[in-house]
Amino acid sequence: MGLTRRKDSFYVEFHVFDDGKHLRVAPPGAGKLKRWKVGSRNQRSAKDQEAVIKTKLLAGQMLSPSAERAQAVTFREWAETYLSLEEVRKLTTYADRKLKVGHLVDFFGDRLLLSITPEDVAAFRAQRVCYPLTACVGCHKVFGKAVCPGCGWKRPDSPVPASIQTVNHDHTALTHMFNVAKSLRFKLVLDNPASHVLKPDPKNERDRIASPEEWAKLTATAAPHLLRFLTIAYGVGPRKGELLKLEWPDVDMRRREFTLRKTKNGETRVIPMTSDVFDTFAELHKERRLDTPRVFLYNGKPWKNPRTAFAAACRRAGITGLRLHDLRHCAATNLRRAGVDTMTAMKIIGHKSEQMHRRYNSIKSEDLHEAAAKLQKYRANTVITLASSAGSGQCVSDCNSNVGA
Numbered sequence: 001m002g003l004t005r006r007k008d009s010f011y012v013e014f015h016v017f018d019d020g021k022h023l024r025v026a027p028p029g030a031g032k033l034k035r036w037k038v039g040s041r042n043q044r045s046a047k048d049q050e051a052v053i054k055t056k057l058l059a060g061q062m063l064s065p066s067a068e069r070a071q072a073v074t075f076r077e078w079a080e081t082y083l084s085l086e087e088v089r090k091l092t093t094y095a096d097r098k099l100k101v102g103h104l105v106d107f108f109g110d111r112l113l114l115s116i117t118p119e120d121v122a123a124f125r126a127q128r129v130c131y132p133l134t135a136c137v138g139c140h141k142v143f144g145k146a147v148c149p150g151c152g153w154k155r156p157d158s159p160v161p162a163s164i165q166t167v168n169h170d171h172t173a174l175t176h177m178f179n180v181a182k183s184l185r186f187k188l189v190l191d192n193p194a195s196h197v198l199k200p201d202p203k204n205e206r207d208r209i210a211s212p213e214e215w216a217k218l219t220a221t222a223a224p225h226l227l228r229f230l231t232i233a234y235g236v237g238p239r240k241g242e243l244l245k246l247e248w249p250d251v252d253m254r255r256r257e258f259t260l261r262k263t264k265n266g267e268t269r270v271i272p273m274t275s276d277v278f279d280t281f282a283e284l285h286k287e288r289r290l291d292t293p294r295v296f297l298y299n300g301k302p303w304k305n306p307r308t309a310f311a312a313a314c315r316r317a318g319i320t321g322l323r324l325h326d327l328r329h330c331a332a333t334n335l336r337r338a339g340v341d342t343m344t345a346m347k348i349i350g351h352k353s354e355q356m357h358r359r360y361n362s363i364k365s366e367d368l369h370e371a372a373a374k375l376q377k378y379r380a381n382t383v384i385t386l387a388s389s390a391g392s393g394q395c396v397s398d399c400n401s402n403v404g405a
Contacts, residue, residue, distance in 0.1 A: 002014075002050065003041075003046055003047060003050045009037055009038070010038050010043065010046035011035050011058070012035070012036045012049065012053050012054075013033060013034070013035045013036075014026075014029045014053070014054070014057060014323065015027065015030060015032065015033055015035055016031050016032060016033075016062075018032065019029045019064070021143050022061070022064060023057055023064050023387045025058055029252060029345070040302075050301070052304055058258060065086075069370070070316075071190055072112075073113045073114075074110045074111060074113065075104070075105065075108035075109065075110070075111050075112075075116065076109055076112055078177065078181060078286065079101050079105050080179070082101065082159070082180060083097075083098055083179075088180075092242075092262050092264055092266075093241065094243075094266065095305075095375055096169075096241075097173055100169060100170045100173040101173055101177070102127070103170050104124070104170060104173065104174055104177070106277075106402050107124045107127065107228065108120070108124070113181060113188055113189060114248070116193050117193050117343075118194075118196040119195050120193065121174065121193050121194050121196075121197045122197050124170075125167050125171065128161070128162045128166075128167045128170065129164065129167055132159055136148040136151060136153050138150070138151040139151045148315075153186075155190045164200060168199045168200075171197070171199050172199075174190060175194040175195055176192075177191055177346075178192040178193065178195070180196050189389075190318075192391055207235040208321055208322060208323070208326050208329065209233070209326060209333055210322055210326065210327065212317075214319050215234065215330075216320065216338045217317035217318065218313055218317050218318060218319060218322075219231075221313050221317040222309075222310075223309060223313070223315040225296075225297075225298060225303075225309075226306055226313060228283060228284055229306050230281045230310070230327065231277065232280055233324070233327040234327045234330050234333070235274050235276055235280075235331065236271050236273070236277055236331055236348060237328045237331025237332055237335075237348065237349045238350075239263070239264055239325075239328065239350070240305075240324055240325065241261065241262070241356060242263050242264070242269075242305070242350075243295075244258075244294075244295065244302070244303055244306075245262040245294075246260065246294070246296065247293035247294055247296075248288060249284075249293060250293065251285075251362070252339055253278070253281065253285070255273050256272065256273040257270055257273060258270075258271050258273065258277055258281070259271070260350075263350060264350070265350065265352060269347070269350050271348060271358070272348070276345060284296075307324055310324045329348070331348075331349065332345065332349050332351075335348065335349070342354060
């Protein structure tokens, strides 16, 4: 305890408590022994430094080692470290997570990780769902919309505001980043500011599906390699990432099924093939390459993302507002319309909860009219049956009365 000398230098030793942020003096035998090298051969100078260290400890002004490390870490630096972690790189949604971390870096940049507060997280959410303020080049009015309300000037190359659901996904990524930074492995922060900001319910259960006419146009304009991908996505509803990572050893043509192993929720899923899906796999099998196990290839290499090709096909077909992920909604809706029970449909689509499955089931006007027709048919049959029964009963009653007479 106190000042000690080792070889050619003096050291200051104290038992301390470390709360992750500051060090404080602990009674002898308690806490952890902490040693500081004062780097002086002069004992008087070393004692002066010992007094400074002890004063800071008693006043709670001595930063803990983890806090000292965290003070120098910026959000940008932590983002690079986070994306390089093995457990993050193994995420099936890694490409999407990397994109969302990019949104966060654009906002927080070189801010110190320790300085980010819940108010900053709320500010990030606010700017993601709004157009940034800009001055109109025509009337010089400052506005925050796509078009100037004063003169109608359209702002060029302005990022479109994100939906609440998209911002919630960014928020989830930020929460995980801070949870990892807070873990015992890193100890860069004591608290997670993102966990103190509520994520609002988007209440935007998207019900966009491709109509039969749109599907016909899309299949007519899609390039051959895209058409095969779309046919399977529309037919049985696997996620884009699940389908892109599908490998031939997991395709069983004899049993007419394929197995998804790299799924979003980590659970293996066996998907049955419809006849058109089976035919599509048969076509793909003719072009199978021996140098890669992947099913979906583009220019001989594993296909990374069909989004651009899909957007181009939609433009050629004159279809607007349709996303690639909406084909999954189509599959869920078609399963319901075909009369497949909910639990089986959930197993095929890969939903764990009925609430999520309901979000993917789109109830259209034609569904309501079909339900009304079924109800009318049921009621008509019921009335006829009751009328027949009533007539038969009357006949029996009359016959009995005649016999009695």
